[in-house]
Amino acid sequence: MAREGRGAGTAAEIVFSHVWHRYPGRSVPAIQDLSLTIPAGEICVLIGPSGGGKTTALKMVNRLIPISKGDITIDGRSVQALDVIELRRGIGYVIQQVGLFPHMRVEDNIATTPRLLGWNDEEIRQRVHELLELVGLDPEEHARTYPAQLSGGQRQRVGLARAMAADPPLMLMDEPFGAIDPITRSRLQDDFLRLHQTIRKTVIFVTHDIDEAIKMGDRIAILRPGGLLAHYDTPEAILAHPADEFVARFVGADRGLKRLSLRTLNEVELLDAPAGADASDLLRASLETKVRDALSMMLTSGNPALLCTDEDGNVRGMVTIDLITALLSTERRSPVP
Amino acid sequence: MIAALLALADEGPKIPDFGRGSDCVRENGQFCVDWVVKNFGDQLLPRLIEHIELTLIAVGIGFTIAFTAAVVAHRYRWVKTPFTAFSAFVYTIPSIALFQLLVPVTGLSWTSAEIALVGYTLLILFRNTLTGLQEVPDDAIEAAQGMGFTRQQILTRVELPLALPAIMAGVRIATVTTISLATIAAYIGAGGIGQPIFDGIQRGFRTQFVTAGVLAVALALAADGLLVLAQRALAPWMRARQATS
Numbered sequence: 001m002a003r004e005g006r007g008a009g010t011a012a013e014i015v016f017s018h019v020w021h022r023y024p025g026r027s028v029p030a031i032q033d034l035s036l037t038i039p040a041g042e043i044c045v046l047i048g049p050s051g052g053g054k055t056t057a058l059k060m061v062n063r064l065i066p067i068s069k070g071d072i073t074i075d076g077r078s079v080q081a082l083d084v085i086e087l088r089r090g091i092g093y094v095i096q097q098v099g100l101f102p103h104m105r106v107e108d109n110i111a112t113t114p115r116l117l118g119w120n121d122e123e124i125r126q127r128v129h130e131l132l133e134l135v136g137l138d139p140e141e142h143a144r145t146y147p148a149q150l151s152g153g154q155r156q157r158v159g160l161a162r163a164m165a166a167d168p169p170l171m172l173m174d175e176p177f178g179a180i181d182p183i184t185r186s187r188l189q190d191d192f193l194r195l196h197q198t199i200r201k202t203v204i205f206v207t208h209d210i211d212e213a214i215k216m217g218d219r220i221a222i223l224r225p226g227g228l229l230a231h232y233d234t235p236e237a238i239l240a241h242p243a244d245e246f247v248a249r250f251v252g253a254d255r256g257l258k259r260l261s262l263r264t265l266n267e268v269e270l271l272d273a274p275a276g277a278d279a280s281d282l283l284r285a286s287l288e289t290k291v292r293d294a295l296s297m298m299l300t301s302g303n304p305a306l307l308c309t310d311e312d313g314n315v316r317g318m319v320t321i322d323l324i325t326a327l328l329s330t331e332r333r334s335p336v337p
Numbered sequence: 338m339i340a341a342l343l344a345l346a347d348e349g350p351k352i353p354d355f356g357r358g359s360d361c362v363r364e365n366g367q368f369c370v371d372w373v374v375k376n377f378g379d380q381l382l383p384r385l386i387e388h389i390e391l392t393l394i395a396v397g398i399g400f401t402i403a404f405t406a407a408v409v410a411h412r413y414r415w416v417k418t419p420f421t422a423f424s425a426f427v428y429t430i431p432s433i434a435l436f437q438l439l440v441p442v443t444g445l446s447w448t449s450a451e452i453a454l455v456g457y458t459l460l461i462l463f464r465n466t467l468t469g470l471q472e473v474p475d476d477a478i479e480a481a482q483g484m485g486f487t488r489q490q491i492l493t494r495v496e497l498p499l500a501l502p503a504i505m506a507g508v509r510i511a512t513v514t515t516i517s518l519a520t521i522a523a524y525i526g527a528g529g530i531g532q533p534i535f536d537g538i539q540r541g542f543r544t545q546f547v548t549a550g551v552l553a554v555a556l557a558l559a560a561d562g563l564l565v566l567a568q569r570a571l572a573p574w575m576r577a578r579q580a581t582s
Contacts, residue, residue, distance in 0.1 A: 062483055088485030099480025103498045103574045113484055146577035162484075172483075 011041040011202045012075040012169035014061065019070035021056055021227070030056045031227035033070070038219070040075075040169075041200040045217035047207055049250070053227030054206045058172050061204060062091045074170060089116055092163030092171035092201070096178045098155045100147040106132075106158050107143040113166040131161040136191055153184040160192070164199065173205045177212070189215055210251055214239070214258055222247055236262055256328050260292035265308045267291075268327065270317025273307055282307045287316060295324050362544070369544040381533060385552055388529035391519045392560070395451055396512050399458030404504075406459075407466035408492070417467065424459035432457070432518055436525045450519070450527030457518055458511040465507025469500030502575055505568040509561055516557040530556070 014037070021031040030053040038044040046054040059065040061072055063084050072079045079087055100109050110131055111124045119127070132139040135157040147155055156176060163171055177185040189212065196203065207213050213220050214235045221232045224246055231243040239259040242248035251258065266287040283306045285294050294306055298321055305320045361369035373381075403424070410416035430438075432453065439449035473496045481491050497504075523531030530553045537546030569576065 064479075064482060085485045085487055088483060090485075091483075093480065093483035095476060095479060095483070097474075097476035099474075099476035099478075099483075101477055101481075101495060101499075102474070102578065103501075103572065105574075116485060116490075146574045148574070148578040149580075159480075 010169045011200055013040045014038040014044075014170060014202055014204065015073045015076075016057070017071055017073070019057070019060065019072060020068045021053070021060060021065060022068045028226055029068075031060070034223075034227065034229055035070075036221055036229060036232050038202060038204065040202050042218040043196060043203040043205055043216055045205045045207060045213040045220045046223065047210065047213045047220060047250075048223035048230070049225060050208065051225045052223035054208075054223055055174055056227065057223070058174055058204055058206050061170070061172055062088050062093060089113060089166065090168050090170075092166075092168040094156075094159050094163045094171065094173040094176045096175040098147075098159040100155055100158060100162070102147050105144050105146055106137075106150070109147065109158060110162045110165050112162060117166055127165060128161075131165060134164075134195060135161045137161075151184075152180050153188060156180060156188060157191075160195075164201075169202060171201050171203045173203060175206055175208070178207070178209075185212075192216070211258070214262065222250055257292055257295075259328065260295060260324065261290050263291045265289050265291060265294055265319060268319060268323070270308055270319055271323060273315045273318045282318075284309050284315075286311070291319075291324060291327070294319055295321065365541065365543060367543065368547060372544050373548050381530075381549065381552060384528060384530045384532050384549070385556065388516070388519055388531075388553070388556065391447075391450065391454065391522060391527065391529050392512065392515045392556075395454035395515050395519070396458055396508065398451070399455045399511060399515075400462055400508065402455070403459050403462035404466055407463050407470065410463075410467055411470040411496075420463060421460070424456075424463055427456040428460045430456075432521050433524065436522065440525055445526045447527045449525055450522035450529075454515050454519055454522065458515060461511045461514070462504075462507045465503050465510075466500065469503025469507075470496050472503065473499045498572075501572045502568065505564060505571070509564045509568075512560050512564060513557045516553060516560060520553055 016034050016036050019031055019034040020029055022029045034057060036044075046057055048054050056065055060067050061074075061079060063079055067080060074091075100106075101112075104112075107125075107128045110128045114124045114127060128143065129139045132142060137154060137157055142150070142154070142158075147158070150158065159176070163173075177188050180188065193216065205216055207216070217235055219233065220235055220238055222230045222238070224230045230250075231238055231247045236259065238247065239251060239255045239262070242251060242255070248255070264287065265285065268291060283297055283301055283303055285297060285306055285308060287308050287310055289297075289308075294308075298304060298306055304322070305318055307315050308317050308319060310316050359369065359371050360366075362372050406416065406420045410420060427435075435453045435456065436449060439452055443449040443452060477495055477499065478491060481495050486494065519527075519529050520531030520534055523529055523535050530549050533549035534546045534553070537543070537549060
């Protein structure tokens, strides 16, 4: 018998429709009339200042926090209509403090949900092995250790593996990399994005770090205090045309630069390199370089042009400071508040 | 009747008789190894076994009561205060007084002894179990909830295993305390290793009460050691944590 959800590689569409949450005894609602649709297989980042209700919104999906009004659906099924235990077993859940069970070995931590769902031992053993490799841990080395014997980054990898164990169509991640040092965090972000390319789950990701949101999100939902949705769009669109003053301030005065970091030179229409450029001593950068880094290289060297090279070192074109300025200003012509 | 009394008086002051023993025993020497060797099997060992029984039953019943109360108090907070007050009150009663208090109710008996001994274990076992349950990290509970554990599963699979070190620490203290307190139970005729201690003191026979006392201490140490081993076997993860912190 095929286990429900197992190996199907499915992702679910999540819809918030007019969702409200009011904490008892508080006059201001934590979430007000939140409506948004998260397409299946995308990463949606919830971000906002503290008190913006981003964690509240996340926890209403698996009903750790009750919905006061409105509804949330997963692939059209209301989370309120499902048995709460069933519902949670079908959703991957990752939290900042990881929440690994200290008394269980790594393999048993990862096997938690499959065991609750009644998989047999052989299925579980294989799945644990597969997941450890997927999150970049060596099964031989780590399966039998206890959480206390792992580093912070390794623990969060195990937390990720545990959340994905039963192959849920939706994963909720509440500041998953928030307590990890910047270098490890950046590596975990890269690994998770790569992983997401293969698993293509729907992910709701809460963070308070705008750079993380821009890097991780297919879409970003910015919440303002009181749990009102301020702007919901792709990172590119939000940076190019912030909905209002609040969003513009929230994404920062350097939003132009942030936009440049969303693209590599590959994605830019390059100028033709001047004749004999091969031999010239102009700056060079690979096509994989972020536009923002290319700009920084030109500014620091005082040289207004940069040759772009492919992996074989052949010059494929040229980028100049003027070109980058034009790139940003074409989008600035559209109305901006 | 009168004749018997006269006959008794005729015998004059009685010289302590420690049995047909060696010179050491007859002279009540510092410590007579030969007496111990000769009487261990029929005088000391049965008392020691009684003592182990007294302890096991007291800690067993005490644990059942305190553990249940702690699990209930973990769920229903209001239970904590009355149960703590009750068990703390029992704990403050001097042991001899409590044994004596129970005599009119349950008699000079094993039952009286067990009731008192159980009473003394409650406070420690209840407190340690409840503290253990309350100190389970919130993130582990939140993760368990988020993954779809039922309340029952959170208790049995997360909270109790994580509270185990605290619970075992309580069991160790309760066991050692009970072994020591149970010697006094001989005062109301409940047997145990306290019997030869009282007996030896009454007769002034040093070897007897010293040996019995040493046996009580040895029993306490052995029981504690066994419980440490049991804890290591039940909570292997504790050592992983200690090794890295």
